[in-house]
Amino acid sequence: MLIRRLSFIFILLVTAAGCADRDLQERGLVTEQAMVVSAHPLASAVGAEILRQGGNAMDAAIAVQFALAVVYPDAGNVGGGGFLVLRQHDGMLDALDYREKAPAAAHPDMFLNEQKEVVEDLSLKGHLAAGVPGTIDGMVQLHEKYGSMPWQELVQPAVALAANGFTLTSKEAEKLNEQRLEFIRYSTRRPEFILKPHWSEGDTVQLQDLARTLELIRDKGRAGFYEGRTADLLVAEMKRGGGIITKEDLADYTSVWRKPLTGQANGYRIISMPPPSSGGIALIQLLTISEAYPLQDWGWNSVKSAHLMVEAERRVYADRAKHLGDPDFYRVPVEGLLAPAYIQRRMKGFDPGKATDSDLVAAGAPAPPESPNTTHYSIVDAQGNAVSVTTTLNSSFGSKVFVAGAGFLLNNEMDDFSVKAGFPNSYGLVGGEANAIAPGKRMLSSMTPTILEKNGELFMVVGSMGGSTIITTVYQIILNVTVHGFPMQAAINAGRFHHQWKPDWILSEWGALGALDGLGLWWKGHRLAPKPGGIGRAAGILVLPDGRLEGGADPRGDDAAAGF
Structure with missing residues (x-):
């Protein structure tokens, strides 16, 4: 008992440390007309330049997506997928689902052994972990519907970055060093272009194979990825490594335009992503609860x-685990989950003085309808169009598999399915039938690209990376601004904590909770665990009262704001 108490005191001290490290009144970059905030300075600069040339926010989103695929390979991608929410300057809304899909040969038991037990790492690393990529189709569809600049001009900056080389930041160099042995183990042919014995800050990286792949995408659009040379290389990689993605899977992939979810809380209209993202539903539920x-x-x-x-x-x-999945395969009770009366009932057992045991919390029974390392970027253009995009390979560097000759990494999104009912994925999330593996199905996600309106006008664009912590990160940032009055940068700087039903503990950044607050939570029955590496990497833009834009770039990464 004494050891347990001493351990808890240590956790409190560690969790409380660093409170003064981040300024909770800091303002970010303020611009007059347009803003891009992304996970890498070079990608933000690419997007800002597109806006300076007269491109709209959707053009800039395409350019940033491809730039991130070069300079931020742990999450930026051409071999993954994502979600996009947009608000045009006239208030019109749209959402694009370019989430990966399970290959046609996928089946519910594909990651289980003969005893029906989950095979360790099989859904996380290697060729079988990859879903059919959606990024290129998504960007093509975005350009066809909303683009104003020529496609080639939007892809070319990424081609130049890959071919001419770019300078590594210290964080990116460290990540490449950490993953070196994984890249060798899981790629069927050694990706020598990324296997320098030791990378250092300031080193230049040239990615000639990726540059050729991007050139094909630049010149041929969708066909430059899902057909021809790139498709041949991807399928050949699958055959060598025991994967199951085929040319038919690539040819059949298509993104989906969906209706964004909207809700009201604290006088703000919340606009976010519908299923197969769980983010929009969870965020609106959380903000609705908090409003009371x-x-x-x-x-x-x-x-x-x-x-x-x-x-x-x-x-x-708990609701997420039971009720959410791909709406094309499972009837997600969206209206019931977002009904205010249902959300209020979910808090009926709330005790202000005591933590609830997660084993005693089951998913609710909402009324039926009446009729997954990630990266985020936020963009507002000079016309007032806003785009919120979260894109991912799932884990950092995805499946660790480079497609030989094509130079890009494959995702490991198959782990975002429920590989077995009740079995936690890499983020500790559990699930069931709604998110079971099926051919052509999109896996459930926590990505939460979000836009807020106030009095009918654009107010905020925000989102984050971080797997299961994305939802709670966006939730806390919104509360920091709308309830506690923080500037955008301070709202992103502020310490975060996270709970996800199971496992039943609070993850807390250093400095997120003071020692006395941590003690108070422990006294109520909560269990705390420090999260030294930080929670989430967010990118936000706030429209100030005078119409200028404030960017919030996360100090936990290399994130940067750029604009004019």
Whole structure:
């Protein structure tokens, strides 16, 4: 017992450390007309330049997506997928689902052994972990519907970055060094272009194979990836490594335009992604719950505020596990999950003085309808169009498999399915029938690209990376601005904590909770665990009262804002 108490005191001290490291009143870059915030300075600069040339936010989103595939390979991609939410300057909304899909040969038991037990790492690493990529089809569809500049001009900056080389940041150099042996183990042919014995900050990386792949995409559009040379190389990689993606899978892939989810909380309209993302539903549920409590009076990350937020997260993630999946395969009760009366009932057992045991929290029974390392970028153009995009390979560097001759990494999104009912994925998330593996199905995601309106006008564009922590990261950032009055940069700087129903503990960044607040939560029955590496990497843009734009770039990464 003494050891347990001493261990807890140590956790409190560690969790409380660093409170002064980040300025909670800091403002980010402020621009007059347009803004791009992304995970890498070079990608943000590419997007800003497209906007300077007269391109719209959707043009810039395409250019940033491809630039990230070069300079941010752990999550930026051509071999993955993502979600996009947009708001045009006239208030019209749209959402693009370019999430990966399960190959036609996929089946519910593909990651189980003969005893029906999950085979360790099979859904996470190697060729079988990859879903059919959606990024290129998504960007082509975005350009066909909303693009204003020539396609070739939007892809060319990424071609130049890959062919001419770019300078590594210290964080990116460290990640390449950490993954070196994984790349060798899981790629069927050694990707020598990325296997330098030791990378250092300031080193130049040239990716000639990727440059050729991007040139094909630049010149041939969709056919430059899903057909011809690139498709041949991808399928050959699959055959060598025991994967199951075929040319037919590539040819059959198509993105889907969906209707964004909308909700109201604290006087703001929330616009976010519908299923197969769980982010929009969970975020609107969390903000609806929070609206009913005086969080402003209780204070930022106080015991009362944090306790309420954790209890809300516990219930929302329980709903996620049972009810959410690909709406093309499973009838997701969206209207029921977002009904205010249902959300209020979910908090019926909330005790202000005591934590709820997650084993006693089951998913709710919403009324039926009446009729997954990631990266995020946010863009607002001079006309007032706004785009919020979250794109991913799933884990950092995806499946660790480079497509030989094509120079890009494949995703490991198959792990985002429920590989076995009740079995947690790499983020500890559990699921069931709604998210079971099926051919052609899109796997459930936590990505939460979001736009807020106030009084009918654009107010905020925000999103984050971070797997299962994406939802709670976006939730806390929105509360930091709309309830606690933080500037955009300070709202992103602020320490974060996370709870997801199971496992039943609070992950907390250093400095997110003071020692006394942590003690107060422990006294209520919560279990705390420090998260030294940080939670999420967010990118946000706030429209200031005078119409200028404030960018929030996450100090946890190399994120940067650029604009004019």
